[in-house]
């Protein structure tokens with residue numbers, strides 16, 4: 001027996017025949033279902049509502065189910081949503097076409113209620129598991145921000161897709177982090193990592209990619225700023241971290257960070273070279289006394 005109460009999700013149900021909609025609503029009464037009667041309406045709802053699964057009729061006037069499916073698969077925001085086709089057609093060509101355009105499953109009319117329920121349940125479970133695995137693979141468990149792997153993916157895309165001098169990277173780490181761990185213990189060291197993460201995240205503009213690369217080392221990739229704005233941002237980050245108390249049982253202290261800020265330019269062949277330059281600037285910030293940022297603008301880079 002399937003525990004139907006265990007899985008919830010919002011389902012978009014698309015069928016041009018109202019009676020079919022009533023039948024499915026009756027069978028899947030434990031789900032939150034948004035019904036509609038045309039492909040155009042379905043595509044509009046998909047831009048407005050969070051949908052976890054689409055039940056899609058094949059034969060509809062104007063835009064058929066295959067066409068709707070192709071449009072969903074072509075949209076980067078929607079392409080992962082599972083789609084189950086609902087159809088009276090049982091010939092092999094129709095079934096093959098459904099999978100060719102990107103269906104996850106295929107249910108024939110008239111519906112067998114338990115079969116429909118089981119197929120919906122399976123697709124939702126599979127989709128939620130996949131999303132959970134994707135989250136784990138791309139986020140740092142301790143701080144909840146992106147991990148090293150995801151940072152390099154996003155930063156590489158930003159490097160390749162934007163005008164060179166509008167992209168900046170910041171490499172930063174917590175000053176004397178080893179001393180914090182030695183003096184207060186690793187539990188408070190972990191609190192420091194989380195507090196510093198929040199202090200930085202709270203001043204970052206939307207669209208900035210912020211990640212923990214490992215240990216006490218973080219990186220930021222950001223677009224669409226100018227030199228003045230990036231230096232103001234770096235100072236906001238520095239001062240916000242400096243005034244954020246790290247509080248444990250019976251102790252409270254403050255920590256600081258050092259930063260290397262680097263503007264992209266044509267001398268960098270790839271994202272690794274840009275990050276290396278930011279890393280060199282970070283070392284310079286450490287060497288010159290910590291709790292500061294060192295900026296390297298376009299045209300001032302020395303190659304390693």
Ligand SMILES: [Mg+2]
Nearest residue numbers: 016057059060
């Ligand atoms: Mg129809």
